[in-house]
Amino acid sequence: MLLIHCPYCNETLPEAEFTYAGEAHIVRPPDPSALSDDEWEGFLFIRSNVRGPHYERWRHMHGCGRFFNAVRDTVSDRFLTTYPAGQPRPDLASLTAASEPSK
Amino acid sequence: MSIQISSLTPGVLVETRAARVSTQPAPGRLSLRARKPALPALGAALGLTLPECIGQRAAGDGTEAICLGPDEWTILTSADLVAGLMAASAGVDQPHSLVDISGREVTLRIDGPRAAELLSLGCPRDIDGIAVGEGRRTVFDGATVVLWRDADNSFRMDIWNSFAPHLAQLLDIGARELAAESA
Numbered sequence: 001m002l003l004i005h006c007p008y009c010n011e012t013l014p015e016a017e018f019t020y021a022g023e024a025h026i027v028r029p030p031d032p033s034a035l036s037d038d039e040w041e042g043f044l045f046i047r048s049n050v051r052g053p054h055y056e057r058w059r060h061m062h063g064c065g066r067f068f069n070a071v072r073d074t075v076s077d078r079f080l081t082t083y084p085a086g087q088p089r090p091d092l093a094s095l096t097a098a099s100e101p102s103k
Numbered sequence: 104m105s106i107q108i109s110s111l112t113p114g115v116l117v118e119t120r121a122a123r124v125s126t127q128p129a130p131g132r133l134s135l136r137a138r139k140p141a142l143p144a145l146g147a148a149l150g151l152t153l154p155e156c157i158g159q160r161a162a163g164d165g166t167e168a169i170c171l172g173p174d175e176w177t178i179l180t181s182a183d184l185v186a187g188l189m190a191a192s193a194g195v196d197q198p199h200s201l202v203d204i205s206g207r208e209v210t211l212r213i214d215g216p217r218a219a220e221l222l223s224l225g226c227p228r229d230i231d232g233i234a235v236g237e238g239r240r241t242v243f244d245g246a247t248v249v250l251w252r253d254a255d256n257s258f259r260m261d262i263w264n265s266f267a268p269h270l271a272q273l274l275d276i277g278a279r280e281l282a283a284e285s286a
Contacts, residue, residue, distance in 0.1 A: 001227065008173050009157045014227035017242050062242035064157055064172035 002077065007084045008064045021057035023047045024069040025089060053080055053092055071095060105268035106275070111209050117275045119282035122215035124274045127259065130210070131185035133178040134202045135168075141197035148191040149178060158237045160251070169238045169251065177204075177249065177261075209267040213274065214257040217281050222250070222258060224277040225270070244273055 002015040029035055029043060048054075054074045059067045071080040071090065080095040106116075115125045137145055139155070146153045151163030154170045161168045166180040166188070180188060185203055192201045213221060219230045225244035230252075233239050238251035238259075246266035251259040262270050 011232065016227040062247045063240055065175065065240075066172060 002079070004058065004070070004079060005082045006060045006063060006066075007068050007082050008066045009060065013060075013063065017060060017062040019059045019061045021059050021067060024055040024057045051075060053096065055089060057085070058082070106271045108209075108264060108268050111267055111271060116211070116271055117278045119215075119278045121217040121281035121284075122213060122221045122278045124221075124271070124278055125212045126271075127210040127212050129182070129205065131180045131182040132204045132208060132261075133180070133185065133188060134204045135176040135178060135192075135199065136174055137176075137197065137199035138174055141195065141199050144195045144197055145192060145199060145201075148195050149188055158233070158239050160236060160238055169249070171240045171249065206264075208261045208263055211260045211262065211267075211271060211274065212258070213260060214254075215278075216256060218256040218258055221274065221277050221281060225273060226250070243270060246270060 003012050004015055004018050005012045006018075026043070029039070032040075035043070051074060053071050056070055056072060057067055058070050059065070067085050068082055069085055069087070070082040071092070072078070073080060081090055083090060111126050113126050113128045115123060117124050135145065135149075135153075142153050142155065149163065149166060149168070151161050151166055151168055153168055153176055154161045157170050157172060159170050165184055166178055168176050168178045170176050178188070182205065185205060189201060189203065192199070215221075222230050222243075226241055228239070228241050233250065233252045235252050235254055238249060240247060240249045242248070243250075243260070243262075246262060246269070248266075248270070249261040251261075253259060260270070
């Protein structure tokens, strides 16, 4: 089972308390009615599906109930960091460098 | 086969050498949602200092509060004080929501020498990470519960009504199995 750090509870807890909520930093279009069908498709369905560090949303469903963002390596399944929703993407270079020695 | 929910009246559900599970009398329960700036005024209206750290508890005169999330608290009190607290908080001039959820949950008390071990039956969390006098919302065999740790081996578990028969049955079996194991 994965252990996930909740940035609101400030505890590292078992995955069973959390639910996955898709890719993070998807910005809602400010004027939805101005979008073409292709742009709608991109917003609704097209995701990056990266191999490696992935910015994604999680929800501490059976706990504080909050959504937060995480960076998880989709190859090793290791969490590089978690941070509250609304914060900018953390710099990937510093995250991978920091996690290097623990490999 | 689950326990009938109508049979979850105050009283002992199961008692073995390992642990005892009993149904608690229903208190008045309130759910409070508010932002940080409103806390001092709400605390004054409710007669306690609302804890700001998730999992922390506070007690006032006949009331008990636990912080469940960054903007969420549950307040326990006696059923006849609920209306008074609702009226007091209505006078607070800050955005907040205080809802009477007295009918939503059933509380089980789990105590006995192996109570913490019994909880590990359905709770993936490290029970020892919850200090005495604190509480957490967590998951127990798929159902969200609020776990209050009152002493080393004494817990309260608030369970939503529809999950209560299943969890009560599970704790019943668990308490018997632990006792059989140590025989």
